[in-house]
Amino acid sequence: MQSNELSNIGLLKEIAEFLNEETDMEQMLQGALQKLLEGTLFETGWIFFIDKKGKQQLIAHDKLPNALKRNECMHLQKGGCWCVSRFQNGELKKASNIIECKRIVNARKKNNEDTNDITHHATVPLLSGQESFGLLNVATPNTIRFSEGELALLESVAFQIGSAIKRIYLTKQEQQVALVQERNRLARDLHDSVNQLLFSVTLTARGGVEMTEQQEIKDTFKEIQNLTQDALTEMRALIWQLRPKGLETGIMEGIKGYGDILGLTLTINVKGVINLPGSMEETLFRIAQEALNNIRKHAGVLKAELYLTVTLTDVLLVVKDEGCGFHMNESKNLPSIGLQSMRDRAYSVGGTVDWVTEWNKGTEILVRLPY
Numbered sequence: 453m454q455s456n457e458l459s460n461i462g463l464l465k466e467i468a469e470f471l472n473e474e475t476d477m478e479q480m481l482q483g484a485l486q487k488l489l490e491g492t493l494f495e496t497g498w499i500f501f502i503d504k505k506g507k508q509q510l511i512a513h514d515k516l517p518n519a520l521k522r523n524e525c526m527h528l529q530k531g532g533c534w535c536v537s538r539f540q541n542g543e544l545k546k547a548s549n550i551i552e553c554k555r556i557v558n559a560r561k562k563n564n565e566d567t568n569d570i571t572h573h574a575t576v577p578l579l580s581g582q583e584s585f586g587l588l589n590v591a592t593p594n595t596i597r598f599s600e601g602e603l604a605l606l607e608s609v610a611f612q613i614g615s616a617i618k619r620i621y622l623t624k625q626e627q628q629v630a631l632v633q634e635r636n637r638l639a640r641d642l643h644d645s646v647n648q649l650l651f652s653v654t655l656t657a658r659g660g661v662e663m664t665e666q667q668e669i670k671d672t673f674k675e676i677q678n679l680t681q682d683a684l685t686e687m688r689a690l691i692w693q694l695r696p697k698g699l700e701t702g703i704m705e706g707i708k709g710y711g712d713i714l715g716l717t718l719t720i721n722v723k724g725v726i727n728l729p730g731s732m733e734e735t736l737f738r739i740a741q742e743a744l745n746n747i748r749k750h751a752g753v754l755k756a757e758l759y760l761t762v763t764l765t766d767v768l769l770v771v772k773d774e775g776c777g778f779h780m781n782e783s784k785n786l787p788s789i790g791l792q793s794m795r796d797r798a799y800s801v802g803g804t805v806d807w808v809t810e811w812n813k814g815t816e817i818l819v820r821l822p823y
Contacts, residue, residue, distance in 0.1 A: 462491075463488075463605075467609060468612055474616075475620065477620050480616060481499050481617075482514070484616075485497050485499060485588075492605065496568075496570065496590070496591050496592075497590040498510060502586045502587065510525055513525065513528070516528075517568035518566060520555070533555050534550060534554065539577055539586075546607055547604070549603070550574065556573070568593050569593035573591035574590055574591070575589045576588050576606045578610050578614040578617060580614040580617065581618075590606065647688065650684045651684060653680045657676040657680060658673075658677055660676075689710070689713050703728065703760075704720055706737055707744070707758065710740075711744055711756070714744055714748045715748070715754060716755065718756055718757070718758055719755075719756070719757045721757070722760045722761075723760070725762060728762070728767065732821060732823070736767065736821065740758070740769065740771060742790045743756075743794065743817050747775060751777075755773065756772065756773045759772070762823065763823070769817075769819040769820075771819075772815070772816045774814040776811065776814075777813050777815050778811070802821070803819065805818070
């Protein structure tokens with residue numbers, strides 16, 4: 453066996469061990485790419501994730517020339533090219549030499565920085581069975597074509613990476629299932645214990661009002677009844693948050709059902725076809741829940757308007773009330789943990805949340821998520 457074959461086997465083993473140990477997607481891809489470049493003559497590389505709609509994301513890169521690194525890898529982030537087009541059409545099945553890369557050409561034309569004599573690259577799809585995730589591209593200065601052996605090595609590494617990507621996705625799905633199961637368990641426990649106990653206290657307080665003639669004691673029992681009823685409403689809302697009944701019939705039905713639990717009257721307006729991924733529905737639902745919670749607790753009104761607009765690229769949710777509003781300070785610090793939670797949920801999927809509010813002029817919450 454020749455020395456370079458032994459070297460390739462050692463490299464594949466090292467990369468496989470690293471992939472098996474890593475659980476964070478971006479760190480895994482970045483580390484695998486670095487090991488590939490360190491163990492071969494490939495000088496630079498980058499990895500695209502490409503979804504079913506053709507949207508691409510530069511998720512890892514290493515040792516890029518200045519022309520490609522410029523403006524946060526602008527030339528790699530935007531525009532089309534031969535390898536991405538072939539991938540989207542399902543025509544790219546194995547490692548291939550690219551005759552001329554449009555991205556590298558554009559970078560060389562528009563920037564003064566050098567491309568380090570990189571003019572061409574090789575590309576290979578990241579696959580696992582019938583699933584495709586994206587592309588691995590590598591390049592070397594003054595190299596137009598890579599040998600069959602180099603392409604074969606690239607395919608082997610891509611196969612390892614594709615399998616590792618699939619493993620991480622499956623692990624996340626298992627975690628989501630476990631999370632849902634735990635939420636369901638907590639919801640059942642709360643319903644069977646605390647919820648029933650609060651209901652019993654409400655009935656007892658109501659009976660206490662009827663059993664006494666002393667007005668002071670009556671007032672005390674009435675106060676206990678009112679406080680317990682509020683706590684019962686809060687508990688039912690919490691149970692609904694843990695195990696929302698209604699998402700199976702659509703997100704807007706789920707939000708409307710939650711509004712009913714809180715005693716809110718909602719006017720709902722929808723534009724576009726609602727056919728969202730489960731994770732996006734969950735994010736929108738949780739943000740809407742927090743918005744409705746804030747209206748019930750702080751706005752001083754029991755009515756709200758919801759507008760959901762779905763386009764080819766974005767989902768826009770607007771929650772509007774005509775309540776008392778609140779003050780946003782100049783430093784943009786959010787005045788409650790709930791508002792920060794809404795922003796964090798949106799940011800976690802690449803979206804944004806903004807507020808338009810003034811004292812005694814109501815509040816409008818604008819949520820935009822990439823679709």
